[in-house]
Amino acid sequence: MRIGVFICHCGSNIEGTVDTAEVSRIARDYPEVAFATDTMYACSEPGQDGIIEAIGEHKLDGVVVASCTPRMHEATFRNTLERAGLNPYMFEMANIREHVSWIGKDREANTNKAADLVRMAVEKLRRNQPLIAKEFDINRRVLVIGGGVAGIQAALDCADAGLEVVMVERESTIGGKMAKLDKTFPTVDCSSCILGPRMVEIAQHPNITLYACSEVDGVSGYVGNFSVKIKKKARYVDWDKCTGCGECVEKCPSRKAPNTFDEKIGPGRAINIPFPQAIPKKATINAEYCIKLTKGKCGTCEKICPSNAIDFQQQDEIITEEVGAVVAATGYDLFDWTVYEEYGGGRYPDVITSLQYERLLSASGPTGGHVKRPSDGKEPKNVVFIQCVGSRDKSVGRPYCSGFCCMYTAKQAILTKDHIPDSTSYVFYMDIRAPGKLYDEFTRRAMEEYGAQYIRGRVAMVYPDGKGNMIVRGADTLMGRQVEVQADLVVLAVGVESAKNSPQLAEKLRISYDSYGFFMEGHPKLKPCETNTAGVYLAGACQGPKDIPASVAQGSAAASKVIGLFSKEKLKSDPQTANVDIKRCIGCGKCVLTCPFGAIKEVDFRGQPKAEVIETVCQGCGICSSTCPQGAIQLRHFTDNQILAEVEAICRF
Amino acid sequence: MTKHTYSYYPGCSGQGTSMEYERSTRAVCEAVGINLDEIPDWSCCGSTPAHTVDHTLSAALSGRNLGLAAKQGHDCVLTPCPSCLTNLKTAGKHMAESETFKEKVNRLLDEPLETIPDTKSVLQVLFEDLGPDALAKKVARPLKGLKVVTYYGCILTRPPGLMDFDSEENPISMDKLMQAAGAEVLQFPLKTECCGASHGVARRDLVMRLSGKLLDMADSLGADAVVTACPLCQMNLDLRQGQVNSANNASYRLPIFYYTQLLGWALGLPDASLGLDKLCVDPRPALQSISANKEVA
Ligand SMILES: Cc1cc2nc3c(=O)[nH]c(=O)nc-3n(C[C@H](O)[C@H](O)[C@H](O)COP(=O)(O)OP(=O)(O)OC[C@H]3O[C@@H](n4cnc5c(N)ncnc54)[C@H](O)[C@@H]3O)c2cc1C
Ligand code: SF4
Ligand code: SF4
Numbered sequence: 036m037r038i039g040v041f042i043c044h045c046g047s048n049i050e051g052t053v054d055t056a057e058v059s060r061i062a063r064d065y066p067e068v069a070f071a072t073d074t075m076y077a078c079s080e081p082g083q084d085g086i087i088e089a090i091g092e093h094k095l096d097g098v099v100v101a102s103c104t105p106r107m108h109e110a111t112f113r114n115t116l117e118r119a120g121l122n123p124y125m126f127e128m129a130n131i132r133e134h135v136s137w138i139g140k141d142r143e144a145n146t147n148k149a150a151d152l153v154r155m156a157v158e159k160l161r162r163n164q165p166l167i168a169k170e171f172d173i174n175r176r177v178l179v180i181g182g183g184v185a186g187i188q189a190a191l192d193c194a195d196a197g198l199e200v201v202m203v204e205r206e207s208t209i210g211g212k213m214a215k216l217d218k219t220f221p222t223v224d225c226s227s228c229i230l231g232p233r234m235v236e237i238a239q240h241p242n243i244t245l246y247a248c249s250e251v252d253g254v255s256g257y258v259g260n261f262s263v264k265i266k267k268k269a270r271y272v273d274w275d276k277c278t279g280c281g282e283c284v285e286k287c288p289s290r291k292a293p294n295t296f297d298e299k300i301g302p303g304r305a306i307n308i309p310f311p312q313a314i315p316k317k318a319t320i321n322a323e324y325c326i327k328l329t330k331g332k333c334g335t336c337e338k339i340c341p342s343n344a345i346d347f348q349q350q351d352e353i354i355t356e357e358v359g360a361v362v363a364a365t366g367y368d369l370f371d372w373t374v375y376e377e378y379g380g381g382r383y384p385d386v387i388t389s390l391q392y393e394r395l396l397s398a399s400g401p402t403g404g405h406v407k408r409p410s411d412g413k414e415p416k417n418v419v420f421i422q423c424v425g426s427r428d429k430s431v432g433r434p435y436c437s438g439f440c441c442m443y444t445a446k447q448a449i450l451t452k453d454h455i456p457d458s459t460s461y462v463f464y465m466d467i468r469a470p471g472k473l474y475d476e477f478t479r480r481a482m483e484e485y486g487a488q489y490i491r492g493r494v495a496m497v498y499p500d501g502k503g504n505m506i507v508r509g510a511d512t513l514m515g516r517q518v519e520v521q522a523d524l525v526v527l528a529v530g531v532e533s534a535k536n537s538p539q540l541a542e543k544l545r546i547s548y549d550s551y552g553f554f555m556e557g558h559p560k561l562k563p564c565e566t567n568t569a570g571v572y573l574a575g576a577c578q579g580p581k582d583i584p585a586s587v588a589q590g591s592a593a594a595s596k597v598i599g600l601f602s603k604e605k606l607k608s609d610p611q612t613a614n615v616d617i618k619r620c621i622g623c624g625k626c627v628l629t630c631p632f633g634a635i636k637e638v639d640f641r642g643q644p645k646a647e648v649i650e651t652v653c654q655g656c657g658i659c660s661s662t663c664p665q666g667a668i669q670l671r672h673f674t675d676n677q678i679l680a681e682v683e684a685i686c687r688f
Numbered sequence: 689m690t691k692h693t694y695s696y697y698p699g700c701s702g703q704g705t706s707m708e709y710e711r712s713t714r715a716v717c718e719a720v721g722i723n724l725d726e727i728p729d730w731s732c733c734g735s736t737p738a739h740t741v742d743h744t745l746s747a748a749l750s751g752r753n754l755g756l757a758a759k760q761g762h763d764c765v766l767t768p769c770p771s772c773l774t775n776l777k778t779a780g781k782h783m784a785e786s787e788t789f790k791e792k793v794n795r796l797l798d799e800p801l802e803t804i805p806d807t808k809s810v811l812q813v814l815f816e817d818l819g820p821d822a823l824a825k826k827v828a829r830p831l832k833g834l835k836v837v838t839y840y841g842c843i844l845t846r847p848p849g850l851m852d853f854d855s856e857e858n859p860i861s862m863d864k865l866m867q868a869a870g871a872e873v874l875q876f877p878l879k880t881e882c883c884g885a886s887h888g889v890a891r892r893d894l895v896m897r898l899s900g901k902l903l904d905m906a907d908s909l910g911a912d913a914v915v916t917a918c919p920l921c922q923m924n925l926d927l928r929q930g931q932v933n934s935a936n937n938a939s940y941r942l943p944i945f946y947y948t949q950l951l952g953w954a955l956g957l958p959d960a961s962l963g964l965d966k967l968c969v970d971p972r973p974a975l976q977s978i979s980a981n982k983e984v985a
Contacts, residue, residue: 375857376855376856376857376858377857379877380857380858382875496857496881498877498878499877500905501877501905501908501909502908
């Protein structure tokens with residue numbers, strides 16, 4: 036083999052603490068190295084051209100580049116080799132930036148270590164084999180998980196582009212948090228007026244199949260060919276028959292059920308239709324509170340339903356859908372603020388969350404849009420808003436900013452004045468974060484035109500004064516003094532946290548999540564809606580707190596990624612898969628049991644059981660090869676021989 | 689609960705202004721099987737003044753007491769007073785966390801302190817080791833019909849990292865013990881508010897305002913009495929209640945009990961062992977209302 040070695044300066048990133056010329060000089064003495072040089076930026080156009088030229092001139096059949104991490108540029112250089120007519124797998128990368136120059140200052144030690152890493156790469160490359168990727172068909176259907184505004188946007192964009200879309204929504208209606216909002220910042224336009232028509236489009240679009248009250252149970256397969264198990268939860272109502280007339284809801288005697296759509300403000304029923312514009316507009320029974328399902332009596336709804344839709348026998352049902360790509364759009368949940376004992380820990384009825392307040396403001400809410408406080412139904416005159424409740428607070432494990440609470444608090448202060456002209460709003464804030472278009476102007480308007488009193492400081496205590504009102508005591512850090520405000524109603528701008536069970540869903544999708552449960556994007560800057568798993572994309576607040584415009588933008592971006600993926604004729608499979616040496620395989624079946632992806636099957640070979648790898652399913656994790664007692668199953672491009680050669684290259688003494 | 693012996697640090701106020709707290713604490717502990725072994729030759733913990741002057745000197749005062757306690761051979765030191773507890777805990781914690789600090793303090797002591805004993809309030813042991821359920825079984829005279837608010841003050845559970853007991857914002861230990869004794873405990877939102885503490889001398893106006901707020905809230909909730917666990921809180925609310933009344937144009941007559949006094953009463957202990965006669969605001973009407981209820985029932 037004739038190997039070429041290229042040592043990159045990466046400007047001064049590497050050259051600053053590594054003598055690259057010296058490394059290339061040392062590399063020339065390594066076995067089968069025919070050419071070695073240092074280069075300013077190996078990844079730049081002249082850098083790549085230099086590699087191609089050297090391949091031609093020195094008749095190279097393998098290349099080592101010592102530069103940055105393979106996560107950054109392995110794909111780049113594999114392309115370069117292909118352009119020069121070599122097999123892209125005849126390439127190795129030595130990471131002398133993240134693993135050497137960025138972490139050590141001793142130039143001599145760094146130079147030696149870089150030379151060692153290059154030796155490893157050369158020894159590996161000497162044992163590389165050309166690998167050919169197989170091509171396979173794409174199933175041009177897409178699964179969207181979560182029907183909030185982000186998921187709706189992604190689904191409609193895909194469906195409008197002609198793709199078949201399957202949408203899975205956990206709740207009995209789509210719409211997510213936005214459906215619960217009254218108006219939206221910074222334009223103060225009605226939330227359901229802009230979202231409602233989009234929800235209807237989902238229901239009516241011929242390319243979209245909606246499974247509400249459903250969850251993803253399991254995902255198998257790979258990009259282009261996922262198989263998804265969807266659990267349709269028992270709702271005890273036959274949705275094919277239910278017309279959404281709501282007669283059952285009116286008559287249901289079980290009135291203690293939480294009204295989750297109204298954020299537990301106002302009365303709930305065991306059988307419920309969340310709100311008039313729900314999609315689908317169907318009744319669902321909450322089994323925990325249904326008298327018939329818990330005690331065997333009642334059955335009122337069954338008697339009253341004009342279309343015979345009630346079905347107490349209904350069971351959970353698992354269905355399977357085949358898709359080629361997945362968009363996760365599961366949104367967020369709100370921080371459980373009752374850990375804040377200083378705000379009453381949930382003991383005071385007139386201390387409510389911002390989302391509960393949206394329901395009080397909303398015309399379709401439990402009070403018909405008249406702001407009435409929960410304790411006595413009185414219209415509040417003094418409303419105190421407390422920002423950053425469960426945000427930017429390390430003591431409750433939430434050090435991050437939830438992003439949009441400053442903005443919706445300003446909105447709620449404006450709406451309060453609109454609803455109750457003789458009211459005053461007080462806002463306790465830490466800093467005002469309003470960096471969007473027209474956002475800062477909006478918060479100024481709340482202060483200047485709507486007279487909201489902004490107080491910069493944290494609230495130390497909220498307590499009832501014993502005469503029916505609340506006292507909010509906090510610091511005014513601008514005035515340097517303590518303030519006490521008498522409040523009729525206290526609204527907490529509760530922070531954002533990842534949607535319930537996000538880590539479990541991430542594991543099913545084989546995507547990463549951060550320590551707070553938010554899904555990880557492929558790259559913090561350059562791949563905001565991709566994940567590290569091919570064919571799985573992200574949209575909306577499931578990736579981190581995001582307001583509506585940003586969620587919608589990411590929904591469209593995810594859709595365009597799916598459309599781009601599906602525009603290819605066929606997809607190429609990664610040839611770095613496991614491979615069974617049939618002569619050594621004793622058919623013990625250990626690898627079959629151990630493969631987490633079900634990629635190995637047992638076959639009969641002349642009367643003997645043998646393992647066989649399904650290449651398109653294999654993810655190249657290598658678990659099987661470390662399990663096989665015979666060393667019969669080897670991962671291509673990472674065989675025992677290749678890895679041992681690397682180990683020997685650095686453990687020479 | 690098996691009989692357990694603790695080192696006991698009574699604290700100076702227990703010898704004077706809060707004699708009734710000290711007396712009732714001993715009586716209750718004895719009645720429920722907690723042995724208190726008084727630290728021989730204990731000295732003042734330095735109270736508030738010492739640590740405002742010098743942390744090392746202040747820690748030496750507590751260090752001395754901890755050293756004497758360690759020699760007694762029990763695993764834990766109890767004190768009824770939150771202020772003493774803060775000093776004992778602070779000294780112990782800082783010495784455990786920093787070798788240099790420990791050395792500095794040890795240089796001031798006759799005998800260097802090596803093992804630092806654990807410290808707890810009597811309340812914590814009554815709540816955690818005995819527990820409300822076991823207490824309820826021992827109650828002879830339930831405080832039936834007595835409406836109380838529990839007032840913990842600002843330092844009994846704070847700072848949380850140091851005191852390591854109950855909730856720092858909404859403590860419930862005294863509530864549970866009072867309920868076990870049969871009292872009706874009203875939700876008191878100012879449980880951990882400051883009473884003005886030792887500012888009573890230098891800034892009386894402050895105490896009038898802060899303690900006034902506490903009494904006003906307790907009164908407007910309809911409480912028959914306030915239950916405390918701190919000598920200073922008790923003094924501001926009880927001894928200064930007359931001053932508060934004249935400063936705020938009010939006429940509260942709220943008895944301010946130590947929780948141990950009411951527990952002792954419920955356990956059927958003799959009045960003399962509870963020091964009820966030491967209270968400034970006459971507790972008899974409140975206590976009689978309990979007996980009256982009992983007779984009706
Ligand atoms: C009080 C308040 C006021 C606000 N006001 C504004 C405003 O005025 N303007 C603005 O721009 N933004 C506002 N926001 C922010 C706005 O709510 C979010 O930007 C938006 O909802 C994010 O959309 P999403 O689709 O990513 O998430 P979500 O709205 O949370 O939707 C996620 C959907 O996924 C579903 N789901 C979750 N997990 C699963 C699962 N495992 N399987 C299936 N389905 C699942 C959920 O049921 C939900 O329907 C406000 C937020 C709050 C709390
Ligand atoms: S059967 Fe259940 S859901 Fe139907 S009316 Fe009775 S309680 Fe409501
Ligand atoms: S490498 Fe082995 S264990 Fe891993 S996916 Fe492929 S066949 Fe399964």
